[in-house]
Structures are given as structure tokens and as C-alpha cells.
Amino acid sequence: MAYEPQTSHAPAAAHGHHEPSFFHKYLWSTDHKIIGFQYMFTGMALAMIGAFMAYVFRMQLAFPGASVPGYGVVSPANYNALITNHGSIMIFWVAMPVLLAGFGNFLIPLMVGADDMVFPRINRLSYQIFLLSALVLVSSLFVKNGGFGGAWTAYPPLSANQTYNLTPLGSSLWVLAVALEFVAFLLGGINFIVTSMNSRAQGMKAFDVPIVVWMIVIASILFMASVGPLIAGAVMLLFDQLLGTSFYNPGRGGDPILWQHLFWFFGHPEVYVVLLPAMGIVAEIMTVFSRKKLFAYKTVIYTLIATGVLSFFVWAHHQFVAGIDPRMANVFTVTTVLISIPIAEMCFVYIATLYGGSITLSTPMLWALAFMAEFLIGGVTGIYLGASGLDIFFHDTYFVVAHFHYTFFPIAVIAVFAGITFWFPKMFGRYMSDGWGKVHFWGTIIPFNAIFIPLFILGAAGEHRRIFDYHSFPHLATPGLQALRIMATVSLLVMLAFQPVFLINFVNGIFRGKKADKNPWKSNTLEWTTESPPPHGNWAEMPVVYRGPYEYSVPGRAEDYWPQNEKA
Amino acid sequence: MLGNLARASSFAGHMDGLFWLITIIVGVWFIAAEAMFFWLIFRFRARPGVAAQYVTGKEPHLKRWINWPHTLILICDVVIIVAAINVWVEVKQSLPPADLTVKVMSQQWTWTFTDPGPDGKIDTADDVRTTDELHLITGKSYHFILESKDVLHSFFVPAFRLKQDAIPGRTYTGWFKPTVPGTYDILCAEICGMGHGVMGAKLVVEDPAAHAAWLGQHARDAALTAMNTAPPDTAAAAASAPH
Numbered sequence: 156m157a158y159e160p161q162t163s164h165a166p167a168a169a170h171g172h173h174e175p176s177f178f179h180k181y182l183w184s185t186d187h188k189i190i191g192f193q194y195m196f197t198g199m200a201l202a203m204i205g206a207f208m209a210y211v212f213r214m215q216l217a218f219p220g221a222s223v224p225g226y227g228v229v230s231p232a233n234y235n236a237l238i239t240n241h242g243s244i245m246i247f248w249v250a251m252p253v254l255l256a257g258f259g260n261f262l263i264p265l266m267v268g269a270d271d272m273v274f275p276r277i278n279r280l281s282y283q284i285f286l287l288s289a290l291v292l293v294s295s296l297f298v299k300n301g302g303f304g305g306a307w308t309a310y311p312p313l314s315a316n317q318t319y320n321l322t323p324l325g326s327s328l329w330v331l332a333v334a335l336e337f338v339a340f341l342l343g344g345i346n347f348i349v350t351s352m353n354s355r356a357q358g359m360k361a362f363d364v365p366i367v368v369w370m371i372v373i374a375s376i377l378f379m380a381s382v383g384p385l386i387a388g389a390v391m392l393l394f395d396q397l398l399g400t401s402f403y404n405p406g407r408g409g410d411p412i413l414w415q416h417l418f419w420f421f422g423h424p425e426v427y428v429v430l431l432p433a434m435g436i437v438a439e440i441m442t443v444f445s446r447k448k449l450f451a452y453k454t455v456i457y458t459l460i461a462t463g464v465l466s467f468f469v470w471a472h473h474q475f476v477a478g479i480d481p482r483m484a485n486v487f488t489v490t491t492v493l494i495s496i497p498i499a500e501m502c503f504v505y506i507a508t509l510y511g512g513s514i515t516l517s518t519p520m521l522w523a524l525a526f527m528a529e530f531l532i533g534g535v536t537g538i539y540l541g542a543s544g545l546d547i548f549f550h551d552t553y554f555v556v557a558h559f560h561y562t563f564f565p566i567a568v569i570a571v572f573a574g575i576t577f578w579f580p581k582m583f584g585r586y587m588s589d590g591w592g593k594v595h596f597w598g599t600i601i602p603f604n605a606i607f608i609p610l611f612i613l614g615a616a617g618e619h620r621r622i623f624d625y626h627s628f629p630h631l632a633t634p635g636l637q638a639l640r641i642m643a644t645v646s647l648l649v650m651l652a653f654q655p656v657f658l659i660n661f662v663n664g665i666f667r668g669k670k671a672d673k674n675p676w677k678s679n680t681l682e683w684t685t686e687s688p689p690p691h692g693n694w695a696e697m698p699v700v701y702r703g704p705y706e707y708s709v710p711g712r713a714e715d716y717w718p719q720n721e722k723a
Numbered sequence: 724m725l726g727n728l729a730r731a732s733s734f735a736g737h738m739d740g741l742f743w744l745i746t747i748i749v750g751v752w753f754i755a756a757e758a759m760f761f762w763l764i765f766r767f768r769a770r771p772g773v774a775a776q777y778v779t780g781k782e783p784h785l786k787r788w789i790n791w792p793h794t795l796i797l798i799c800d801v802v803i804i805v806a807a808i809n810v811w812v813e814v815k816q817s818l819p820p821a822d823l824t825v826k827v828m829s830q831q832w833t834w835t836f837t838d839p840g841p842d843g844k845i846d847t848a849d850d851v852r853t854t855d856e857l858h859l860i861t862g863k864s865y866h867f868i869l870e871s872k873d874v875l876h877s878f879f880v881p882a883f884r885l886k887q888d889a890i891p892g893r894t895y896t897g898w899f900k901p902t903v904p905g906t907y908d909i910l911c912a913e914i915c916g917m918g919h920g921v922m923g924a925k926l927v928v929e930d931p932a933a934h935a936a937w938l939g940q941h942a943r944d945a946a947l948t949a950m951n952t953a954p955p956d957t958a959a960a961a962a963s964a965p966h
Contacts, residue, residue, distance in 0.1 A: 231921075234920070304914075304916075304917070310913070405891045406892065410892075411891065412890065447775050449780075450778065450779075450789075451779075451780030476886045478888050478890045484811055489804055492803055493800060495796065496793065496797060499752075499792070500793055502756065503789050507780070507788060509760070510767065510776075510785070511776030512767045514769055527760060528761075531757060531760075532753070535749040535753045542741065544741050545741050547811070547815065547884065550912070551879070551913060615728075616727075617908075617910075619912040620912070621919060621920075624920055627921045627923045629908060631908065708774055708775035708776065710777050
């Protein structure tokens with residue numbers, strides 16, 4: 156038998172006695188692939204809720220006061236709850252579960268040549284707590300007085316005191332949901348790190364590990380090292396809300412700024428927690444579809460580690476104008492601007508990988524290349540905000556909104572579509588339609604730019620965030636600026652209209668797509684050496700590794716790829 | 724900056740200069756990187772009979788395409804950091820002597836301003852308190868004393884390029900010097916609850932004579948203080964703003 160007895164708790168095909176029930180196979184499984192799917196599908200469901208929220212508040216911004224089809228009139232309190240939960244959902248319940256937990260679970264054992272995660276039952280528990288956290292969050296929207304509306308950053312005293320936020324139940328459920336979600340990812344992160352360290356296939360050295368696994372492992376380390384302070388902070392916030400403690404209450408000796416430090420000490424590394432898996436996915440796809448060895452593999456690893464370390468020393472750039480000591484801002488502007496060096500280096504290495512390649516623009520490759528093209532915009536606009544002097548103006552304007560959507564949209568949407576279309580044949584043993592994939596690609600990418608470029612202009616004109624209606628501000632209520640808001644909203648409608656193309660293509664692919672063989676893209680990494688889809692336990696005979704993951708187009712070979720497990 | 728946003732404080736021009744400096748530096752890098760990127764995609768598109776090259780990234784003639792930009796970016800970073808800190812120190816880290824001092828009190832969801840009144844001294848009997856309207860004199864250096872009664876707010880004057888959070892329990896002292904007469908927006912830039920979207924105020928920058936007239940008007944009609952909450956006339960305010 157190919158895998159450890161401890162995983163046999165879940166009745167699996169390897170027993171050979173009977174087919175497991177639907178419940179045991181898909182809902183109560185310890186199989187890393189199924190848990191990956193659970194995370195991925197839950198994340199996609201939450202993404203639809205988050206997207207619906209974006210639709211509602213963008214409609215309100217473009218046509219203030221009008222009844223939004225499918226929702227109704229948006230009150231100021233509704234508006235605050237919508238933007239708060241849109242942000243929370245998209246980061247904590249979409250980007251994290253899909254990128255880190257979804258792809259992490261599916262890919263790590265398959266790519267390092269393990270039969271499963273080392274702690275399969277902790278893995279199952281991780282998803283169950285995550286699901287609970289998602290249910291708590293969704294239910295918080297429907298309680299008396301409505302959902303929490305104090306922004307995803309939840310700054311006290313607004314978030315801590317119900318006489319200020321007017322949503323006693325919504326705020327507490329929101330904090331509880333976030334805290335539960337962190338517990339889920341702590342459990343998941345342990346698995347990613349330990350599995351990659353201890354369960355690699357025979358012969359697989361550290362520098363034979365595919366970049367995406369490195370990225371997910373470093374992301375998990377960043378997450379686990381940064382989340383502790385925030386969990387402590389969230390518990391204190393919950394105590395302030397429910398027990399009347401005063402951790403953040405200045406009237407009784409507390410300090411509201413303490414929360415900001417705890418939140419952003421986690422919050423900034425968190426950006427890299429979701430960025431790194433996305434960069435990893437892009438690296439896998441770019442090498443395969445340009446038939447090229449990754450340009451300077453070790454440089455990528457070193458820049459990755461440098462980024463990770465530096466990301467712990469930049470958090471206060473979110474607080475330049477928050478009342479911190481002004482001398483502190485000088486330190487943080489230096490660290491923040493300097494993080495451009497490893498990130499730029501990583502982007503250069505990716506671009507250089509294309510040099511001398513043989514590039515095929517398949518759907519996954521289009522998404523991967525779009526990631527690079529769009530993420531560059533997110534990267535360079537970050538310099539404006541990291542420059543302390545200029546952030547005095549830009550902080551909390553739409554320039555910030557546009558900037559982080561140019562980072563998070565490539566991360567949580569573009570890279571996810573890249574990953575799904577790339578590994579779909581492995582996940583389900585069938586193909587998605589490449590033609591419809593391209594329709595969906597262009598129908599997403601073009602409107603995406605048309606949504607967020609106007610927001611840069613609005614931000615530069617001084618438009619501040621989290622305002623349900625700009626009529627109270629004469630200089631922002633001009634027809635010219637309103638036209639930009641309408642352009643962004645209409646573009647969002649166009650983008651949303653193209654998403655059913657993906658959903659239909661996805662579902663159709665699972666059930667009726669053309670059958671795929673083991674290695675449809677002629678890739679080197681280990682996941683392509685087993686059946687599509689891989690059975691529970693992954694391999695009948697565990698693979699042995701002889702070389703690194705990116706040996707494409709090696710001179711003197713008939714084939715332009717060289718699987719990691721193929722004997723020389 | 725963009726749009727028709729006025730430059731109405733002494734440091735607004737310096738901040739816009741920083742904006743354009745960064746725009747030029749990162750703009751050049753951005754265009755160069757994207758151009759290289761799309762050129763490579765086109766140049767090395769798959770063609771029948773042409774195999775990909777085997778390149779490890781250790782070749783010196785290729786590696787320099789990473790190393791040189793790497794060094795140049797470090798230099799650009801230093802330029803940006805120095806320019807950014809210069810503006811930062813001017814606006815936030817220094818406190819030039821003031822001609823006049825005003826108080827800014829924020830609370831859900833309104834601004835209360837205290838003008839020093841005819842004697843020019845704050846905390847005296849002739850101080851003038853107004854709600855959601857602040858009057859300043861062109862060319863005078865001001866200290867502003869910023870406080871909050873309840874939650875976090877942020878005192879944001881786009882025309883001044885100035886923003887500062889107000890924190891309950893703390894008193895923040897900052898400065899500005901209005902340079903261009905006109906009517907501008909004061910915004911709350913930190914989410915502060917249900918009424919965050921209506922928490923604005925009117926800023927009037929005027930010459931000393933107009934300011935004295937306003938103070939006189941105020942003294943004649945003390946009741947005006949409580950009534951100044953009507954939303955400003957959009958068209959009139961927009962028309963009077965300098966372009």
C-alpha cells in the first residue's frame with residue numbers, strides 16, 4: 156500500500172472493499188486533493204458573494220440613491236457593511252483559501268512526491284474550521300442591525316464600541332469569523348511546511364522543489380509568524396466589544412493605535428502571503444509554455460526570502476498619517492521603498508525567462524502573462540504610497556484602492572484563473588475549452604483595466620474612500636468625476652457579465668470535457684507523472700527524483716522536456 | 724495634482740513636485756519593463772522548427788540584464804526616498820512658528836472649528852466657534868490643534884495636500900499656510916461610522932479684510948454658529964474654486 160495507515164481512516168479506493176459514500180469521499184475526506192477542492196469551491200462561492208457586494212456598492216457610487224436591481228436602495232449603513240465585507244471576504248475567504256489552501260493542498264504533495272499531507276486529519280479539521288468561519292461571517296450580514304461596517308481594517312474605537320458602530324452583533328460575529336479563519340490557516344500552514352520539509356520524494360533536494368511549493372511554504376511561514384499578534388489583538392477587540400474591557404478605549408487608559416500596529420504587523424506580510432503563491436503559479440506556467448528553464452532559479456528563492464524578511468519591517472507605512480511619531484515614518488519609508496528591489500528582481504527574472512523561449516499563448520499562459528503585465532502597475536503605484544511625503548495626500552484616497560486592486564486582482568483572480576486552467580486536466584482528467592477560455596480571458600482583462608484606471612484619476616483628484624455618496628463634497632461632486640465613477644461601474648458590469656462563461660466552461664469541462672492524459676502540457680514536475688485525476692495516495696509506485704523541475708529544451712535530447720523522475 | 728485640484732498651501736507645490744518626480748522615475752521603468760516584456764513575447768513566439776534555447780541564468784551576457792537594472796533601481800530608490808523624506812519633514816516633522824492657531828475638533832459626524840477671533844489669540848473670550856466651516860487668512864502661518872471626541876477621524880484638505888488622523892485622547896498639533904484665496908473641501912478620510920459619507924466641511928481662505936468682515940458678521944449674529952450646517956451650494960462652490 157502506498158500510503159500510511161493513519162490516512163486509512165477515510166475509506167479510500169486503496170482498500171478495494173467498497174466505494175466510499177459521497178459523504179466520506181467528498182465531505183469528510185482526509186485526501187489532500189479533496190480538501191484542496193473543498194477550499195477552492197468554498198472560496199469560489201464566497202467570491203460570488205464578494206463580487207455581488209462590489210456590484211451593489213459600485214452601482215450606488217455611479218447612480219447614488221437609485222434602487223440597485225437585485226438589492227434595493229443602499230443606505231449609508233448598508234454601504235459601509237458592503238465595502239467592509241467585500242474586503243474581508245475577498246482577502247480572507249477568497250484569496251487565502253483558493254491560493255494558499257486550495258492550490259497548496261492540491262499541489263504540495265503531488266509536486267514533492269508525497270502520498271498525502273503529513274497530518275491529514277489536522278488538514279480536514281482546518282477546512283472544517285474554515286467552513287465554520289465562512290458561515291459565521293455570512294450570518295453576520297443578516298443579524299439585527301446588520302453586518303459590521305467599520306472597514307476590513309476594523310479600527311477601534313469604532314469597531315470596539317457599539318454606541319459608535321451601531322452594529323453590536325454584526326461586529327462581534329465579524330471578529331469571531333476572522334479569528335476562526337486564522338485558526339484554520341494556522342492548522343493548514345503547519346501541514347504545508349512540514350510536508351514540504353519531510354515528505355519529499357527520494358532524491359528531491361531543496362533546490363529541486365518547484366518554485367510554487369517554495370512560494371507556498373514561505374508564505375505559510377510568513378503567515379504563521381505574523382498572525383499571532385493579530386489573533387491576540389482580535390481577542391482583545393472581542394473582549395472590548397463583549398466584556399467591556401478597555402484595551403483600545405482611550406477614555407480608560409487604552410490605546411486605539413495599538414490595534415493598528417497589531418493589525419498591520421500581520422496585514423502587510425499578508426499581502427505577500429497571497430502574492431507568493433500567485434507568483435509561484437505564474438512561474439510554473441511560464442516555464443511550461445515557453446519551454447524554458449526558469450531564469451536563475453536560486454535568485455528567485457533568494458529574492459523570495461528577502462521579500463519575506465523585509466515584509467515584516469514595512470507595516471507602519473499604513474499609518475504614516477495615523478498619529479505615529481513622525482520620525483518613525485522615515486524608517487518605514489526606507490524599508491517600504493527598498494522592498495521594490497527584491498520584487499523588481501523577481502519580475503525581471505520572470506521576464507527574462509521568456510528570452511529564447513518558444514512561447515505558446517494558451518489560455519493558462521495568457522493569464523500568467525497578464526499577471527505580470529498587470530501586477531507591474533500595482534507594483535509601481537505602490538512607490539507613490541510608500542513615499543511618506545506623498546502618502547500624506549494619497550492615504551485613504553481611491554489611488555490606494557486602485558493600487559491594491561492592481562495587486563490583489565492579479566493575485567486573487569488572474570493567477571487563480573491561470574492555475575485553474577493550467578491544472579484542470581490534472582484535477583479532473585478532462586480539458587476545459589481553450590476557445591471559451593480565451594473569450595473569458597479578454598472579457599475579464601479589458602474591463603478590469605477600465606474599472607481601475609479611472610480610480611487612479613479619482614484618487615489623484617482627492618476622492619477619499621468609503622463614501623456612499625459624494626454629494627456632500629462640492630469639489631468631488633463634479634460631472635467629470637461622476638463620469639469616471641460611472642465608467643468604472645459600467646466596466647464592472649461588463650466584467651461580471653463574462654464570468655458565467657468561465658463557470659459554464661468549468662462545469663462543462665468537469666463532466667463533458669475532452670479526456671486528458673497524464674501529461675497534457677509536457678511538463679516536468681511530479682504531479683504530471685501520475686494519473687489524471689490522481690487516485691487517493693497519488694501514485695501506485697512512489698516517484699524518485701533525479702533533477703530539478705525546469706529542465707526544458709535541454710540540448711541533445713529529442714524531447715524538449717525532461718520529467719523530474721525520468722532516469723538519465 | 725490631476726483634475727482641477729487647487730494648490731492652496733505653501734507645501735502643496737512641493738508635494739506635487741514629488742508626485743511628478745516619482746511619476747517620471749517609475750514611468751520610465753514601467754514602460755521599459757512592459758516594452759521588454761511584450762517584445763520578448765512577440766520575438767520568441769512558438770514557430771515550427773525553432774526550438775527554445777537552454778539558458779540557466781548564469782550566463783554573464785544575460786545576467787547583466789538583471790544586475791544592471793537591479794543597481795539602477797537601488798539608485799532610483801535612494802532618490803525617491805530622499806525626496807519623499809524632504810516633503811515629509813517639511814509637512815509633518817517640523818513646526819514653523821505660527822501667526823495664528825485654530826482648533827479642529829472632530830466627532831461623529833461633524834467638525835467644530837475654533838478661530839482665535841479679533842485678538843488673534845486662542846483660548847480667549849473672543850474665540851469664535853463654527854460648525855462645518857473654517858475661515859483662514861491667506862498668507863498666514865497656522866498651527867492647527869486636532870482632537871477627536873469619539874472615534875478616529877481624519878482631517879483631509881485636498882487643496883492643501885494635508886491629511887492627519889484625529890485620535891480620541893490625544894492632541895495633535897500640525898501646521899499649514901494657506902496661499903490661494905478660495906473655497907475648498909474639508910473631508911473626513913477615516914471611516915467613522917454611518918455618517919462618514921456626509922462628514923465634510925467648507926474651508927474659506929480669504930484676505931484679512933474679508934476675514935475681519937466675517938468675524939464682524941459673526942459677532943453680530945451669534946446664532947449663525949448653530950445654523951451653519953446647510954449643505955454648501957455645489958455650483959457656486961465649484962465656480963469659485965481656482966482652476
